[in-house]
Every structure is written in C-alpha cells, then in structure tokens.
Amino acid sequence: MVMPSLYLDNSHKWRWILSSLLLLCLISLSILWRDSGAPAWQTLFADAESLSLDGLLLQTSVLPRLVMAMLAGGVLAVCGVLLQQLTRNPLAADNTLAVSSGAQIALLIVTLFFPKLMLWRADVWAFVGALISMAVVLALSYKNGLHPVRMILAGLILNLYLGGISMTLMLFYSEEARGIMQWSSGSLVQDGWQDVQALALRAGMVFVAIAVLAQPLSMLSLGDEQAQSLGVPVLPLRLIGLVLAAFLCASVVSMVGMMGFAGLAAAAASKHLGLRSFKSQSLAAFAIGALLLLLTDTVLQILALRTGWLLSTGAVTAFIGAPLLLWLIFRALPKPLVQDHKDYAHIAPFSRPTIAIMMVLALTVLLVSLWVAQDAHGWHISLDRDAWLLRYPRLLMAAAAGIMLATAGVILQRMTLNPMASPELLGISAGTAAGVFIAILLGVSSSGAVWLCGIGAAIVTLAAILFCNRNSGLQPERILLTGMAIAALFDALINVFLAAGDPRAQSVLVWLSGSTYQATPALAQGLIVAALVLLVLSLPLARCLGLLSLNSAMAQALGLNVALTQKALVVLAAILTALSTLMLGPMCFVGLWAPHLAKFLGFHKPLHQLMAAATIAVIAMVFADWLGRQIVYPYEIPAGLMATLLGGAYFFRLMRKL
Incomplete structure (x- = not known):
C-alpha cells in the first residue's frame, strides 16, 4: 500500500485514509455486483422473498463479507496498537505473541474432543x-522487564510449538480437522449478518472500555516508574488491557479464523503517520486495518471469479505481512537482549565416565528400538528377524537426521555466536520445505530434482539471513528474528497451498510431520552413510569454529580467512539441514538443544561438541521415533513431531535462563 507524502499534516493523511476506504468499498461492490434486476437501494433493503438469486447473494453474502473484512481488519489493528502500547514493543501483535494461535488450537481441541461445547x-x-497463550508468553518474557526481543522470541516459538500440536491432531483426525483448519486459516465467507453483528457488538464494548482507559494507557509510554508517579496503576491497567486484547483477538479468530499479519501491518502503518497519542493511533490503525484486509479480500475474490482459485484470505495476508515483520526487525527493535554472547552457564570439563554413559545409553536406545514393542497382547521383546528388517531402516533414518541436525546446530551456534541458533529457528528448515513445495507445484517428478530444489532453497535462505544482518554485527537476536520472519514467509506460502484444497495436501502433511515409515533399507543405508560423511567433513572445521567463537577480527588476525570459512560453513549447514528436513520434515528442535546438552555435559571444545551433540541427537531421534510408534499404539506419532513436542519444552526452559 503506497502512502501519500509524509510531509502532509495529519488531517490530510486522515482524509486520504478515509477517502481510500470509501472508494475501495464502492469499487468492491461494483466489481462483485451481480445484476439483481432492481436498483441498489431496493436490493439492499428489500425483503429476501422478493429478490432474485443474484440480489439475495448480494444482500446475504457479498455485502456482509465486505463489512466483515473491514471490521475484522480494524479490530485486529486496534488489538495490535493496544498490545504495543501495553508492552512497549513495536513488534507486538496478535500473531507475534501467539494470541491467535492459542485461540485457534483451543477451537481445534474443543471441536475434536468436546464438539457439544462448540454449540x-x-x-x-x-x-x-x-x-x-498470552500468559505463557508473559511468563517467559517477564524476566528483564518484558524485553521486546524476549517477547517476540517466546511468541514466535510458541506459534511453532502450537503448530506442531495442530499438525499432530490433523494427522490423527484428518477428516474431522480438515474443515476447521481450512476455515481457521482465514476465511471471510459469510452467509448472513449474524457474525457481523456479533463481532460489531463485542468490538464496540471493548472500544468503549479502551476509550475510557485511553488517558492512562497513553501514560504507559512514559515508562512504568513515571506512570506510577502520576498515579497510574500500571500492573492492573496492563492486565486489564491484555485481557481486552485477548478478547478482541479471540472474537475475530472464532468467527473468521486467523488473519495473518493484518493487525501488525496496520499498527505499524499508524505509527508512521506521525500520530502521537494512543487514541489517534488506534483510530488510524482501525481505518488502515479495514482498508488492508478489504483490499486483500477483494483482490482474492476477483482472482477467484477470473481463475477459479480459492485462496485463503488469512494465509495470503500472512504472506504479504511477513516482509513487514522483517523490515520492522531492523527499524524498530531496541538494543539486543544478550550483550555477552559467551556461554551463559558454567561448563565443567567432561570426564571418561560421561562418555561411557553416553555410549551405553546410545546402545540401550538402539536395542530397545529394535527389539522392544507392544502389540494387541501388550509389551514384549521380539527377536524375530522380520521385525528387525522392518525396524532397522527407520532407526537408521532417525539417527541420520539427528546427526545432521546436531552438526548443523553446532555450526550455526558457533558461527553466529548465538546460543539459540538452530536450523529450525533460523528458517532453514522452512526454506527447504518451501523449495520442495515449489518443485511440486512446478510439476517436478524426479525425487533427485526435488531434493536439489530443497538443498538450493536451504542455501539461499541461510545466505539471505546472513546478508540481511551483514551491517548489524551478526547480533544473535536479530539473526534469530530474521530467520523466523523468513520462516513465517515460507510457512505462509505453504499454508496457501494447503488451504487451497489441493489433493496432494494430505501426503504433503504426512511428510511435513516427519515420519520414518517410508524408510527402505537402501534409502536408510545411504542416508546414514551421508550423515556420517558430512559429520567427518565438519570435524576439520572445528578449529575454524573455535576461532570464530572469539570474534571475526581476532580470527582474521590469527590467519583465518573469515569470509571463505563462513561461506563454507553456510553451505555445509544448509546441506545438513536440507537433507534432514527432506527426511523428517521441517519441525524439530534437536538442532537447538543437542549442542546445549553437549556443552552442559562438558564438551565445550568445537571438536568434542560436534561428536557429543551428534551422539545425543542419535539417542534423542531414535528414542522419539520409538516412542512415537508405541505411546498411542496402534496409532503412530511421527518422529519429527515427537521430537518437536519434546524439544519445545527445552526451548522454554532456555528462554527462562537467558
């Protein structure tokens, strides 16, 4: 959306916004108009029984959808402004703080397990x-005074974690969940005025409350101490405001699903109009949000009429808004959260008993995965050769994925000096998935070509992250948020594909979940050999990783070609991530916590950390694959999802320590 000159005064800007909104409404009606055989005013207010089919559609579908688009966009925009004011966080919005995701997963769980409650x-x-969801994000970020970076990290990772839960439920209840997941991805389709009236009533009540609290809310921008000195009850006001924001978001999600980054985009645009007060920002954001969502939905309706493509409004809005999030990361974020990028915990040297315990544990997990299982008669130990032939390819594939993810995690954390860097959180896994999706959409049928597309997309993604951060000193938080913004862009692209109703979506969902059930002996053997070869190739780079842990200038002074080394590490990490993603899908936290656990056990030198992290990841992935096959027998939770659900808990623990 192109704004007029920023040198216009606020009144002219307001006139431009309102005029554009009115003009777009008229254009939308004219484009989507169907000849009803009667004048417009008669069609809008006539009795339904006296109208033709086209007139009835206009009265009960077209016009309610137009109003709902404006209302939902405006409500989410006000929600974004309110959250930003309460947290003093320029990136706060319903999606970046996982508020929308929490509402969506709650609706999914209630629909699947307690359908009567939905009535x-x-x-x-x-x-x-x-x-x-909001309480979880606040609990994780309350340390250091609700630091903006901490809040966004907690919110975006919680989005990933809830997404893993949603995908697990969709695999087990594909038929029951498909409809609600397609709807919750953002649909403005209406069959009357009931939802519009209900949302308008709820939003009106909240807006009245916000208007009453506008003055004390404005004082929060002065800081907590100054606001308290002026008599503002900061904590009660913040709690009330957060509840109001959650209510607004839940009202929109329960009626039209998730609408991507519409709220964040409108809130950001209102701040760049030069408006100072909270009240004026809220009013401007409402108008901009209404305009943005109406414009997006109108374009999609025109596209549907011309081509027959039925795209989800919410997914497309997320696709458009992800670049905005990337831009805001560099324009609006404060100073970094972690000033010292050294290890955050004291590391004791490893001992030989530690190595022995790891080896024994690895052997135990491998044997249990091969021989211990349950069937209709309960748990038993099976030494049958046929069972062994079925299980060992899955074991090898899970182990290969673990080795690759752990090796990539060590490389990324050492190279970026970022204790929270991992293939999953930097968006490399999502980039690989997007490359595969694009290959499928282009009709690529060769598995080798699909794999090459995934590897190429991973390399491009990691190179783009480093390029975007080349002038910021590779600050860990900015690298991490950049990767997550790019991941959000790729995820939006994938969601557009899934929500379009393509018949290939279910098979893609199975791949995204990270299952090893398609492993064959030849494939598994080839992958474990590739994983071990790549691990061996990374070992000579241990010295380079150690030098890079000092800083780039010192490493250069010690004779290291920093630029060439970083390029080699980028390519190696991208290949490792792409291969593991192609095996087990894009969701898994092993690349994050395996390097941390290796350090915790005392393997703090790069060479030792690489070997220990790979061993830990093998144990974790093989155990996750075995547990996923047994925990809900006779059903199965894919290894990638199981590792995601287990590893996400470690991330939240890590957030509390930083």
Whole structure:
C-alpha cells in the first residue's frame, strides 16, 4: 500500500485514509455486483422473498463479507496498537505473541474432543486459549522487564510449538480437522449478518472500555516508574488491557479464523503517520486495518471469479505481512537482549565416565528400538528377524537426521555466536520445505530434482539471513528474528497451498510431520552413510569454529580467512539441514538443544561438541521415533513431531535462563 507524502499534516493523511476506504468499498461492490434486476437501494433493503438469486447473494453474502473484512481488519489493528502500547514493543501483535494461535488450537481441541461445547459458545473457548497463550508468553518474557526481543522470541516459538500440536491432531483426525483448519486459516465467507453483528457488538464494548482507559494507557509510554508517579496503576491497567486484547483477538479468530499479519501491518502503518497519542493511533490503525484486509479480500475474490482459485484470505495476508515483520526487525527493535554472547552457564570439563554413559545409553536406545514393542497382547521383546528388517531402516533414518541436525546446530551456534541458533529457528528448515513445495507445484517428478530444489532453497535462505544482518554485527537476536520472519514467509506460502484444497495436501502433511515409515533399507543405508560423511567433513572445521567463537577480527588476525570459512560453513549447514528436513520434515528442535546438552555435559571444545551433540541427537531421534510408534499404539506419532513436542519444552526452559 503506497502512502501519500509524509510531509502532509495529519488531517490530510486522515482524509486520504478515509477517502481510500470509501472508494475501495464502492469499487468492491461494483466489481462483485451481480445484476439483481432492481436498483441498489431496493436490493439492499428489500425483503429476501422478493429478490432474485443474484440480489439475495448480494444482500446475504457479498455485502456482509465486505463489512466483515473491514471490521475484522480494524479490530485486529486496534488489538495490535493496544498490545504495543501495553508492552512497549513495536513488534507486538496478535500473531507475534501467539494470541491467535492459542485461540485457534483451543477451537481445534474443543471441536475434536468436546464438539457439544462448540454449540454453546465458540468464542469463549477461543478466549480461554488466547489468554493461556498470552500468559505463557508473559511468563517467559517477564524476566528483564518484558524485553521486546524476549517477547517476540517466546511468541514466535510458541506459534511453532502450537503448530506442531495442530499438525499432530490433523494427522490423527484428518477428516474431522480438515474443515476447521481450512476455515481457521482465514476465511471471510459469510452467509448472513449474524457474525457481523456479533463481532460489531463485542468490538464496540471493548472500544468503549479502551476509550475510557485511553488517558492512562497513553501514560504507559512514559515508562512504568513515571506512570506510577502520576498515579497510574500500571500492573492492573496492563492486565486489564491484555485481557481486552485477548478478547478482541479471540472474537475475530472464532468467527473468521486467523488473519495473518493484518493487525501488525496496520499498527505499524499508524505509527508512521506521525500520530502521537494512543487514541489517534488506534483510530488510524482501525481505518488502515479495514482498508488492508478489504483490499486483500477483494483482490482474492476477483482472482477467484477470473481463475477459479480459492485462496485463503488469512494465509495470503500472512504472506504479504511477513516482509513487514522483517523490515520492522531492523527499524524498530531496541538494543539486543544478550550483550555477552559467551556461554551463559558454567561448563565443567567432561570426564571418561560421561562418555561411557553416553555410549551405553546410545546402545540401550538402539536395542530397545529394535527389539522392544507392544502389540494387541501388550509389551514384549521380539527377536524375530522380520521385525528387525522392518525396524532397522527407520532407526537408521532417525539417527541420520539427528546427526545432521546436531552438526548443523553446532555450526550455526558457533558461527553466529548465538546460543539459540538452530536450523529450525533460523528458517532453514522452512526454506527447504518451501523449495520442495515449489518443485511440486512446478510439476517436478524426479525425487533427485526435488531434493536439489530443497538443498538450493536451504542455501539461499541461510545466505539471505546472513546478508540481511551483514551491517548489524551478526547480533544473535536479530539473526534469530530474521530467520523466523523468513520462516513465517515460507510457512505462509505453504499454508496457501494447503488451504487451497489441493489433493496432494494430505501426503504433503504426512511428510511435513516427519515420519520414518517410508524408510527402505537402501534409502536408510545411504542416508546414514551421508550423515556420517558430512559429520567427518565438519570435524576439520572445528578449529575454524573455535576461532570464530572469539570474534571475526581476532580470527582474521590469527590467519583465518573469515569470509571463505563462513561461506563454507553456510553451505555445509544448509546441506545438513536440507537433507534432514527432506527426511523428517521441517519441525524439530534437536538442532537447538543437542549442542546445549553437549556443552552442559562438558564438551565445550568445537571438536568434542560436534561428536557429543551428534551422539545425543542419535539417542534423542531414535528414542522419539520409538516412542512415537508405541505411546498411542496402534496409532503412530511421527518422529519429527515427537521430537518437536519434546524439544519445545527445552526451548522454554532456555528462554527462562537467558
């Protein structure tokens, strides 16, 4: 959206916004108009029985959808401004703080397991889910005074974690969950005015409350101490404001699903209009949000009429808004959260008993995965050769993925001096998945070509992250947020594909979940050999990783060609990530916590850390694959999802330590 000159005064800007909104409404009606055989005013207000089919569609579908688009966009925009004011965080919004994701997962769980409760009040359960997600984000980020970077990291990772839960539920209840997942990805389709009226009523009540609290809310921008000195009850006001924001978000999600980055985009645009007060920013954001969502939905409706493509409004909005999040990371973020990028915990040297215990544990897990299982008669130890032939390819594939993810995690954490860097959090896994999706959409049928597309996309993604951060000193938080913004862009692209109803979506979902059930002996043997070869190739780079851990200038002074080394590490990490993603899908936290656990056990030198992290990852992935096959027998949780669900808990623990 191109704004007029920023040198215009605020009144002219307001006139431009309102005029554009009115003009777009008229254009939308004219484009989507169907000849009803009667004048417009008669069609809009006539009795339904007296209208033709086209006139009835205009009255009960086209016009309610237009109003709902404006209302939902405006409500999410006000929600974004309110969250930013309460947290003093320029990136805060319903999606970046996982409020929308919490509402969505709550609706999904209630729909699948307690469907009768949905007949009561869907918005209540969405509100409960939004509150719980917001509470988790605040609990993780309350240390250091709700630091903006900490909040966004907690919110975006919680989004990933909840996404893993959603995908698990979709695999087990594919038929029941497909409809609600397609709807919750963002659909403005209406069959009357009931939802519009309900959302308008709830939003109106919250807006009245916000108007009453506008003055004390404005004082929060002065800081907590100054606001308290002026008599503002900061903590109660913040809690009330957060509840109001959660209620607004849950109301929208319960009626039209998730609308991507619409709220963040409108809130950011309102701040760049030069408006100073909270009240004026909220009003401007409402108008901009309404304009943005209406414009997006109108374009999609035109596209549907011309081509027959039925794209989700929410998924497309997320696709458009992800670059905005990337831009805001560099324009609006404060100073970094972690000033000292050294190890955050004291590391004791490893001992030989530690190595022996790891070896024994690895052997135990491998044997249990091969021989211990349950069937209709309960748990038993099976030494049958046929069972061994079925299980060992899955074991090898899970181990190969673990080795690759752990090696890539060590390389990325050492290279970027970022204790939270990993293939999953930097968006490399999502980039690989996007490359595969693009290959599938282009009709690529050769598996080798698909794999090459995935590897190429991973290399491009990591190179783009480093390029975007070349002038910021590779600050860990900015690298991490850049990767997550790029991951959000790729995820939006994938969601557009899944929400379009393509018949290949279910098979793609199985791959995204990270299952090893398609492993064959030849494939598994080839992958484990490739993983071990790549691990061996990374060992000579241990000295380079050690020098890079000092800093680039010192490493250069010690004779290291920093630029060439970084390029080699980028390519190696991207290949490792791409291969593991192609095996087990894009979601897994092994690349994050295996290097940390290796350090915790005393393997703090790069060479030792590489070997220990690979061993730990093998144990973790083989155990995750075995546990996923047994925990809900006769059903199965894929290894990638199982590792994601287990590893996400470690990330939240790590957030509390930083």
